[in-house]
Amino acid sequence: MINETATPDTTTRSRAAGWRFFTAAAVLASAVLHVYLYTEWAKNLTPLGQAFLAQAAVGVVLAVLVLTWRSPLPLVGALLYGLGSIGAFSLSAATGFLGVTAQLVGWEEYATKVVELLAVVGAVVALLVERKRSPR
Numbered sequence: 660m661i662n663e664t665a666t667p668d669t670t671t672r673s674r675a676a677g678w679r680f681f682t683a684a685a686v687l688a689s690a691v692l693h694v695y696l697y698t699e700w701a702k703n704l705t706p707l708g709q710a711f712l713a714q715a716a717v718g719v720v721l722a723v724l725v726l727t728w729r730s731p732l733p734l735v736g737a738l739l740y741g742l743g744s745i746g747a748f749s750l751s752a753a754t755g756f757l758g759v760t761a762q763l764v765g766w767e768e769y770a771t772k773v774v775e776l777l778a779v780v781g782a783v784v785a786l787l788v789e790r791k792r793s794p795r
Contacts, residue, residue, distance in 0.1 A: 671788060674788050675788045675789045678781055678785035678788055679734070679781075679785050681777070681781040682725050682734065682737050682781030682782045683722040683723075683737075685774045685775070685777040685781055686721050686722045686741070686774075687718060687719065687722040689718050689771055689774045689775050689778060690714070690716075690717075690719050690722065691715070692767060692771045693711045693712075693714045693715040693718065693771070694711075694712070695767065696711055696767055697711040697712055697715070699767070717740065718740065721733060721737055721740055724736065725737055725782075731786055731789060731790075734782045734785050734786050734789075735782070735786070737778050737779075737781070738778075738782040738783060740775075741776065741777075741778035741779035744771070744775045745772060745779075748768075
């Protein structure tokens with residue numbers, strides 16, 4: 660017989676795991692998009708091409724950490740990852756950054772900004788859900 664009554668703690672734990680998965684997926688999507696952008700146009704731009712590869716590598720590692728390490732630190736990392744990427748793009752669009760002036764014109768730019776914003780939202784919600792669950 661299956662116990663159909665979930666305790667508040669298991670519901671909160673399940674919700675936190677769901678938000679961690681959401682956050683990791685968004686960070687991983689950003690990493691994949693950075694690899695795509697590198698291969699499409701950034702590979703010959705120094706140091707921007709290397710920065711895109713570093714962003715991709717960090718994103719993959721961070722996505723794994725968000726899923727496997729139950730500390731709030733990977734979520735804070737995901738939050739900073741998303742904000743940092745959005746900030747670098749904004750700086751590039753406003754004044755130029757690493758030799759490039761960015762524009763929000765192609766599907767790639769929109770997609771990366773959306774998944775990075777989703778990573779930020781997911782990380783914040785996961786942190787709040789986990790904070791609610793932890794004993795005070």
